[in-house]
Amino acid sequence: MTVQFSKRCQRTRPSAIRALFKKCVDPEIISLGGGSPAKEGFPLEEIRDITKHIIDEKTVDMLIYGLTPGYKPLREAYLKWIVEPKGVKATLDNVICFTGSGQGIDLTCEILLDEGDVVFVESPTFLGTLNVLNKRGVKLVPIPTDEHGLIVEELEKKAKELHPKMLYTIPAFQNPAGVTIPTDRRKRIAELAAEYDFIVLEDDPYGDVRFRGEKVPPIKLFDKADKVIMMNSFSKTLAPGIRVGACVAPVEIAQKLEVIKQGCDTHSSTLPQAIVAEFLNRGLMEGHLKKIAPIYAERHDALVAGIRKYFPEGCKFVEAEGGMFIWLKLPNHMDAKALAEKCIEQYKVAFVHGEPFCVNPEDGFDYIRLNFSGTPADKITIACERIGKAIKEEMAK
Amino acid sequence: MTVQFSKRCQRTRPSAIRALFKKCVDPEIISLGGGSPAKEGFPLEEIRDITKHIIDEKTVDMLIYGLTPGYKPLREAYLKWIVEPKGVKATLDNVICFTGSGQGIDLTCEILLDEGDVVFVESPTFLGTLNVLNKRGVKLVPIPTDEHGLIVEELEKKAKELHPKMLYTIPAFQNPAGVTIPTDRRKRIAELAAEYDFIVLEDDPYGDVRFRGEKVPPIKLFDKADKVIMMNSFSKTLAPGIRVGACVAPVEIAQKLEVIKQGCDTHSSTLPQAIVAEFLNRGLMEGHLKKIAPIYAERHDALVAGIRKYFPEGCKFVEAEGGMFIWLKLPNHMDAKALAEKCIEQYKVAFVHGEPFCVNPEDGFDYIRLNFSGTPADKITIACERIGKAIKEEMAK
Known part of the structure; x- marks a missing residue:
C-alpha cells in the first residue's frame, strides 16, 4: 500500500x-x-528505595487516572524545589507537567x-525543536549567537522588522x-518580549547541571509582562528514561496546555512523576547535583584536553561551564557530515554533524556537536584521538 | 496579556x-x-512485586533514554500475549508503544x-477522539450504528460518495x-477499506474486558490489504495511570508513527512499559481478566437492574457484554445536558450527556452515557435511584 501522509508528516524528518x-x-x-546524562551519576539506591516506597504506600494512586496538568505532589514539589529557589513567583495554576520537556515544547x-x-530561534539550536517547528510550517528566523x-x-x-510570535531559546549550556x-542579556530578552509582544519559550534542561562558574537567574525572573514560559526537565538532572518535565507558564497559556494535553495523552504516567516528587521532597536534588558536577567537569575537561591534544590547528570551540555539549568548527570548511559518516564506519566513533542544528543547513556545514556527559573520560580521550586522526586525514586529501 | 492562540488550539474544546x-x-x-476501570480489580500485589523486581534488576535500563517505538520487551510481550492470540500476524516492525492508546490515536x-x-466515525463515538479530529479541521462524517x-x-x-481518508471505529463495547x-461486519469493514482505499483505525481498548458472550476477532485479522491499525490499551485491562498503549500498524505507518513520536515525547516512560511487559510475561493477564470479569458483570447488572427499577418508561438502551458503558436515550426528547447539570448539583450523581459524543451535537441531545465499571454495585443502585428521580421530575415539568 502507499499512503498519502499529512503535510506535517511529510515535513517531519527523522531525528539525526x-x-x-x-x-x-x-x-x-x-x-x-x-544527549545522555552520565549514567554513572544516577542515584540508583535512592531511586530504588523511593520506587519501592511509593508502590507500597500509594499503589492505587499510581494506577487510577490522574489529572492532566500532572501529579499534584510533583507540581507542588517542582514549585518548592526548582522554581522558588530561582526567585520565580508562581502558583499551581502556572504549572503543567509533561512526558519530558520535549512534550512541553511540542505542545x-x-x-x-x-x-x-x-x-525566532538561536543559530544554532536544538534539532528536535527545529523538527517540531518545521513540522508546523512556520517561518523560522535564526538569530545570531556568540560565546555569550x-x-x-x-x-x-x-x-x-519581523514581529515574531515566539522566541525559542536555550539560555544555559545551549544545545548544541x-x-x-x-544576566543582562536575559533581562533584555524579557524586555524585548514585552516591547515587541512575543512569547519566549525558555527551554532550560541543563541550567542546573553546572560544574563551574556562577548561577544565572532564568529569563522568567525578569518576566514582568507575563510573556515567558520556563520549561524544565528532569531528564538531565535526574534521568531521561523516566520522562518527566514541567513548566511555569502564564495562566492563560497553562490552561491551553492542559486542554491540548488532554487529547494527546490524557496525562503522563503517574509513577515516574511520583518518583521525581519524592526525590525532590526528600531534599535529595541539591546533593545529587553537587555529586554529579565533578563527573561532568572531568568529562568536559577530558574532551577539551583531547581536542587540544589530537585535533589539528584551526578547530574552534568554546569551553562550557555546565551541560553536555561542545560545538566545534572544523578547519578548511570541512564537510562535517562526510566526516561524521566516515568516523562511525571507519573509526567507530559517533557524533552529530552541524547541519540539523541550523535553520539554514549550510550554517552548520563545518560544525560538529560533541557530547561529553554520556561517556567516561578515558573513552572520550580515545574518541578524540580517533576523530582527530579522521580530521587530519580529510585535511590531507 | 492576551495571546493569539493557534487555529488548532482554538478548535480544541476541553474534554467534558x-x-x-x-x-x-x-x-x-x-x-x-x-471511563475508569474497577480499581477493586487492580492486581495490587502483583504490580507491587513486579515494580520492585524491575527497579532492583533493571535500574539503569529504567533510567537511560529508551527507543522511540517502545521498550523492546514490551513490544515483544505485546505481540506474544495480545496480538498473536487474536490470530493477527505481525512483527516488531509493526509495533509502536504509546503513552496510552490516546496518544496512539492522536499521532x-x-x-x-x-x-x-x-x-468517518461511528455515531456516536468517543468524545476524546472527536476532539483530536476536530482540532485538525477535518470533515467528520458520522456513520449510523445499530445494536450491532x-x-x-x-x-x-x-x-x-465521499472517499474518506480514515475510518475511526471502536468495534467492541463501543464508547459510548x-x-x-x-464478525461478518468486521470482515466487511476490512474489505471496504481495501476497496475504497481508506485507513481503518481500530481502537480496541475494551475488547478483552468481556464478561459475557463469545470473543470476536479484530478487524485487523481480515486486513488483507494492509489498511488497518489495531490500537490496544492497557488502561482498561490493567490500569490507566500507568499510561501504556500499543498498536499493530502497517510497516509504512509504523515508521511514520515512530518519527512523529520522536518530536512529541522522544519515548514514553520506560518503567511503566517494563511493568506491563513483566505482567504479561509472567502470564498473569489471562487470569487477571477472568478475575475482573465478574466484577464488571455485577456492576453492569446492577446498572441494568437500577435503570429498570428506577427510571421511567421510555428510556431506551442496549445491554453490554463487556466494557464499561451503557448509552441511554431519555424519554420525551429530554435535554440531557440540563439533566446532567441538575443531577450533579442537586442529586450528587455524575454522568456525561450525549452531545460531546456526536459529530452533530443534536444527535446526542437526549442521550446520556452511564459508566458502570468504576463504581461498586451498591452505589450504582443508589445512583440509578437518584437519576431516575431527576428524570421523572423533568418529565413532570
Missing part, C-alpha cells in the same frame, strides 16, 4: 540523534552523539503556532553550542 | 469527561461519568490527516454505545 542512537548498538562504537508549539507564523549566546541587539533588530546567556 | 473528573472531588458525588491523526480530509455497531451498508454508501460489531 535518534538515528545515530540506533546505529550505536555496536558496543565498539564510542558515542559522543547523544507549546501546538497551542501557539500556525503555518506561516514567524518564530543570543545576541540581543540582533534579536531587537529582527523583532522590530554549550554557551550560556548572561 | 476531564471537566467532570475535576468536579467529582466531592466525595458525596457518585460518578458514572468517567495516527497527526501523520494521516490534513485540514479538510474526510474522516457500525452499519456496513451505510459505510459503503458513504465511502463510495456499549455495542459490539459482529
Whole structure:
C-alpha cells in the first residue's frame, strides 16, 4: 500500500540523534552523539528505595487516572524545589507537567503556532525543536549567537522588522553550542518580549547541571509582562528514561496546555512523576547535583584536553561551564557530515554533524556537536584521538 | 496579556469527561461519568512485586533514554500475549508503544490527516477522539450504528460518495454505545477499506474486558490489504495511570508513527512499559481478566437492574457484554445536558450527556452515557435511584 501522509508528516524528518542512537548498538562504537546524562551519576539506591516506597504506600494512586496538568505532589514539589529557589513567583495554576520537556515544547508549539507564523530561534539550536517547528510550517528566523549566546541587539533588530510570535531559546549550556546567556542579556530578552509582544519559550534542561562558574537567574525572573514560559526537565538532572518535565507558564497559556494535553495523552504516567516528587521532597536534588558536577567537569575537561591534544590547528570551540555539549568548527570548511559518516564506519566513533542544528543547513556545514556527559573520560580521550586522526586525514586529501 | 492562540488550539474544546473528573472531588458525588476501570480489580500485589523486581534488576535500563517505538520487551510481550492470540500476524516492525492508546490515536491523526480530509466515525463515538479530529479541521462524517455497531451498508454508501481518508471505529463495547460489531461486519469493514482505499483505525481498548458472550476477532485479522491499525490499551485491562498503549500498524505507518513520536515525547516512560511487559510475561493477564470479569458483570447488572427499577418508561438502551458503558436515550426528547447539570448539583450523581459524543451535537441531545465499571454495585443502585428521580421530575415539568 502507499499512503498519502499529512503535510506535517511529510515535513517531519527523522531525528539525526535518534538515528545515530540506533546505529550505536555496536558496543565498539564510542558515542559522543547523544544527549545522555552520565549514567554513572544516577542515584540508583535512592531511586530504588523511593520506587519501592511509593508502590507500597500509594499503589492505587499510581494506577487510577490522574489529572492532566500532572501529579499534584510533583507540581507542588517542582514549585518548592526548582522554581522558588530561582526567585520565580508562581502558583499551581502556572504549572503543567509533561512526558519530558520535549512534550512541553511540542505542545507549546501546538497551542501557539500556525503555518506561516514567524518564530525566532538561536543559530544554532536544538534539532528536535527545529523538527517540531518545521513540522508546523512556520517561518523560522535564526538569530545570531556568540560565546555569550543570543545576541540581543540582533534579536531587537529582527523583532522590530519581523514581529515574531515566539522566541525559542536555550539560555544555559545551549544545545548544541554549550554557551550560556548572561544576566543582562536575559533581562533584555524579557524586555524585548514585552516591547515587541512575543512569547519566549525558555527551554532550560541543563541550567542546573553546572560544574563551574556562577548561577544565572532564568529569563522568567525578569518576566514582568507575563510573556515567558520556563520549561524544565528532569531528564538531565535526574534521568531521561523516566520522562518527566514541567513548566511555569502564564495562566492563560497553562490552561491551553492542559486542554491540548488532554487529547494527546490524557496525562503522563503517574509513577515516574511520583518518583521525581519524592526525590525532590526528600531534599535529595541539591546533593545529587553537587555529586554529579565533578563527573561532568572531568568529562568536559577530558574532551577539551583531547581536542587540544589530537585535533589539528584551526578547530574552534568554546569551553562550557555546565551541560553536555561542545560545538566545534572544523578547519578548511570541512564537510562535517562526510566526516561524521566516515568516523562511525571507519573509526567507530559517533557524533552529530552541524547541519540539523541550523535553520539554514549550510550554517552548520563545518560544525560538529560533541557530547561529553554520556561517556567516561578515558573513552572520550580515545574518541578524540580517533576523530582527530579522521580530521587530519580529510585535511590531507 | 492576551495571546493569539493557534487555529488548532482554538478548535480544541476541553474534554467534558476531564471537566467532570475535576468536579467529582466531592466525595458525596457518585460518578458514572468517567471511563475508569474497577480499581477493586487492580492486581495490587502483583504490580507491587513486579515494580520492585524491575527497579532492583533493571535500574539503569529504567533510567537511560529508551527507543522511540517502545521498550523492546514490551513490544515483544505485546505481540506474544495480545496480538498473536487474536490470530493477527505481525512483527516488531509493526509495533509502536504509546503513552496510552490516546496518544496512539492522536499521532495516527497527526501523520494521516490534513485540514479538510474526510474522516468517518461511528455515531456516536468517543468524545476524546472527536476532539483530536476536530482540532485538525477535518470533515467528520458520522456513520449510523445499530445494536450491532457500525452499519456496513451505510459505510459503503458513504465511502463510495465521499472517499474518506480514515475510518475511526471502536468495534467492541463501543464508547459510548456499549455495542459490539459482529464478525461478518468486521470482515466487511476490512474489505471496504481495501476497496475504497481508506485507513481503518481500530481502537480496541475494551475488547478483552468481556464478561459475557463469545470473543470476536479484530478487524485487523481480515486486513488483507494492509489498511488497518489495531490500537490496544492497557488502561482498561490493567490500569490507566500507568499510561501504556500499543498498536499493530502497517510497516509504512509504523515508521511514520515512530518519527512523529520522536518530536512529541522522544519515548514514553520506560518503567511503566517494563511493568506491563513483566505482567504479561509472567502470564498473569489471562487470569487477571477472568478475575475482573465478574466484577464488571455485577456492576453492569446492577446498572441494568437500577435503570429498570428506577427510571421511567421510555428510556431506551442496549445491554453490554463487556466494557464499561451503557448509552441511554431519555424519554420525551429530554435535554440531557440540563439533566446532567441538575443531577450533579442537586442529586450528587455524575454522568456525561450525549452531545460531546456526536459529530452533530443534536444527535446526542437526549442521550446520556452511564459508566458502570468504576463504581461498586451498591452505589450504582443508589445512583440509578437518584437519576431516575431527576428524570421523572423533568418529565413532570
